[in-house]
Amino acid sequence: MIKVSSREMVEVRMKINGQVYEERVEPRKLLSDFLREDCGLTGTHVGCEHGVCGACTVLVNGSAVRSCLMFAVQADGKEIMTVEGLAKNGQPHPLQEAFSQCHALQCGFCTPGILMSAVELLSTDSDLTTDEIKEMLSGHLCRCTGYKGIIEAIEKVANRQKEGEKTDGSGVTV
Ligand code: FES
Ligand code: FES
Known part of the structure; x- marks a missing residue:
């Protein structure tokens, strides 16, 4: 040994x-x-x-x-x-865009970790529910936002992913 x-x-x-x-x-x-x-x-x-x-x-x-x-x-x-x-060719990842649009961060300390967990969740579950998002977030502490905007942002990308699958099968790249 x-x-x-x-x-x-x-x-x-x-x-x-x-x-x-x-x-x-x-x-x-x-x-x-x-x-x-x-x-x-x-x-x-x-x-x-x-x-x-x-x-x-x-x-x-x-x-x-x-x-x-x-x-x-x-x-x-x-x-x-x-x-x-996450960002590619100077373009933010869809989740990063959605976080910005939904005001899903304040100090941003928790954000990188939540983004990475959300990327994993979206890549493994094509029919994500709000409860599943909440369950994932139970492993992340945010001291600022109250989670509402974070849930909305992830839902937004999940819905776009579902829509993409319905229309052209491409989904949103996560
Ligand atoms: S720093 Fe790793 S879980 Fe808190
Ligand atoms: S945005 Fe400040 S801890 Fe989450």
């Missing part, structure tokens, strides 16, 4: 928002800290560091994960998407 001291550096390689990152990190380094400190991707916010607030949520191989509960070494070889990966 190989013993790794907590101070020994370990090489990690992962694709983040389509770009390959290779760094040497301490085995105890959290994925959230790796993203923010080593990759400069500070859009991923860190609130509680205990898996409670959801602010640090990112996608790991397409699944929403709390990056404060995962070590960077556990993400070795995986594909990560952070909030910085």
Whole structure:
């Protein structure tokens, strides 16, 4: 069995928002800290560091994960998407647009995590209900908005996705 001291550096390689990152990190380094400190991707916010607030949520191989509960070494070889990966060619993601239109944020601290969970939800459920959105949001703490605008924004994109499927089958790209 190989013993790794907590101070020994370990090489990690992962694709983040389509770009390959290779760094040497301490085995105890959290994925959230790796993203923010080593990759400069500070859009991923860190609130509680205990898996409670959801602010640090990112996608790991397409699944929403709390990056404060995962070590960077556990993400070795995986594909990560952070909030910085949502906008394409200078165009905001449909969810980002909807959040803006529905006034779904105030301070914005919780927003990146909620966006990433919503992206996962929309990609796995083509017939999203308000209750399912509320259930997802039960894992995210927002101290400002009261959630109404957030629910409306996600519903708006879910409805457009359903409409798209009805009319031309293309849906909304999430
Ligand atoms: S910072 Fe990760 S859940 Fe709160
Ligand atoms: S907008 Fe401030 S915590 Fe959600």
